[in-house]
Amino acid sequence: MSYPGYPPSGGYPAFPGYPPTGQESYPPAGQFSYPAVPGGYPPAGGGTFPAAPPTAGFPAPGGFPAPGGFPAPGGYTGAPQAGGMPPYPGAPTAPGFGVPPAGPGFGGYQQPSAQSYAGGGPAQIPGYGGQAPSPMPAPPAAMVQCTQGTIQAAPDFNAERDAEILRKAMKGFGTDEQAIINVVANRSNDQRQKIKAAFKTMYGKDLIKDLKSELSGNIEELILALFMPGTYYDAWSLRHAMKGAGTQERVLIEILCTRTNQEIREIVNCYKSEFGRDIEQDIRSDTSGHFERLLVSMCQGNRDETQTVDYQKAQEDAQRLYQAGEGKLGTDESCFNMVLATRSFPQLKATVEAYSRIANRDLLSSIDREFSGNVERGLKAILQCALNRPAFFAERLYHSMKGAGTDDSTLIRIIVTRSEIDLVQIKQMFTQMYQKTLATMIASDTSGDYRRLLLAIVGQ
Structure with a gap:
């Protein structure tokens, strides 16, 4: 094989x-x-x-x-041709969730075709794939982790020089927004923290306060997000999602259901140290039922993260999930919570494949039928990340700009948080899933300095 x-x-x-x-x-x-x-x-x-x-x-x-x-x-x-690889049994067919497209950070192989499926089966959910595949080994860890950000650390970095550029851009009458964009869009988050420290040392002033006094609206929110350390920005986003009247449940899902164990533990600690609050208690106060339990499970940061796939366990979990949902009257929600909150992402991918053989239905489709509301969205977010994390974020970006108006906070948060991790792959998946580039959609939905900075981060 x-x-x-x-x-x-x-x-x-x-x-x-x-x-x-x-x-x-x-x-x-x-x-x-x-x-x-x-x-x-x-x-x-x-x-x-x-x-x-x-x-x-x-x-x-x-x-x-x-x-x-x-x-x-x-x-x-059966040898691969340049830029591609032959279909293999169990390869996903639907665009978006499956084998990454050719491009930087990937091995350069192509999306398998529908004919590469073993045994056929029911139709997939668009964008997520996953039906009746045969068992296959998990890809090597190096391939699983081959992601790439659009922002890299600048060579020949000089924090004092950058601090001086920013000071001149804000000094006197008016603001040179382009000079600010040129600096912040081309420095890593770690380098921005050094610029912030150098600014205070050189001028005795707080860079963030100066930026807030010179900027407003979406460009202000975007630049301030870029100057927040990554963990703090996630914790800040969660706090604001639960602060005041109402709760932004989609923000809780986007962050808590997609981060690594280490990232979640750092977020929980930062939430406590910066805001003096217990995130688990805030989740319990702002959510309820099975959605609350899922988020509490997520914020423990105890998911198995081994890359080895146990196919026997995947078969058992798939059978367990079938018996807890499609195979009975009613739904055993705790079974879904247990499996999806504890298994590694490669293990969950194998479970999705095993489930398709048992139930003759995609697991995402079964969750659609068995759940509703926020718990449905949370469970699907976990599975989508197991199948193809960049495609999950590509979908979130698309819906932040689709239709009338723009969900700028979601657009900013994803662009900023993924800019040094996997934004290159997110861009590729966006084009594959929606037949237009991310930059094109951003350009048509935003304007002015805000648009220029977003496009500078995304890269052309």
Whole structure:
């Protein structure tokens, strides 16, 4: 069978010196699922590698080339072409949630087609994929984490020089907004913190207060967000989502259901130290029922984060979820909470695949049928992040600008928080899902300095 998540762009690397003496499989046992052959590869005494089973399409009939080259010049049956990889069993079909598109930070492979599915099945939910796939190994951790931000740390950084530029931009009559944009859009968050400290040291003034006095509206909100440390900005956003009358539940979902364990624990600690409040208590005060329980589970920051997938457990969890929902009258909400709050994202992806085989229905579709309101949105956000996190944020950005008016706070929050993490991939998914670029939609929904700064962060 082919190796999901492999090869990198440009083909398989050579494996000189494989296998080590006495080793019984090639690659090492358990690594890429190539069947072991007694005696190892190549057979004792040399010669060529034996041919793969006829159905695998890999390697070419006649076996592997002699040691010293992998694959043989000219390729092998099913070999990836430049920029792509062959379909593999269980590959998602729907645009958005599945294999990332070719581009920076990815291996350069292409979205598999619908024909790559094993066994067919029901229609998918647009954008999220996930039906009747066969088991496949989780991709290597390095590929899972191959994300890229649009903002990188500036080379030859000088905090004092940047502080001086900002001071001149705000000094006297009027404000040079373009000079401010040029600095803040091209420095990492860590560098902005150093500029803020240098400004106070050099001028005895608080940079944030000066910026607030010179700016207003959305451009002010965007620049102030850029100068907040990332953890503080998340904690600040959660506090404002629960402060005063009403609760912005979608903000709670967006942050608590998508962050890593470490990020959540840092947010919880920052919330306590900066606002003197217990986030769990605030969640209990502002939400209720199964949604409250889901968010309380999320803010523990105890999700399993191992990259190894236990397919037996995925099968058991899928059966458990089916029996808790589609397979009975009524819904056992606590079962869904337990599985979705504790399993790793790669494990959840395998569970989604197993569920499709058991229920003949996509798990996201089942959640649509079994839940409603905020708990439905929260559970789906977790699964969407397990399937394709950049596509989840691409969808959120699209809906922040779709229709009349713009949800500027959501637009700002996602652009800022993902700018150094995976905004490159979010842009790619946005184009794939909506047939227009993120920059194009931002340009049509915003104006003035606010538009210029957003576009500078997103990158053209």
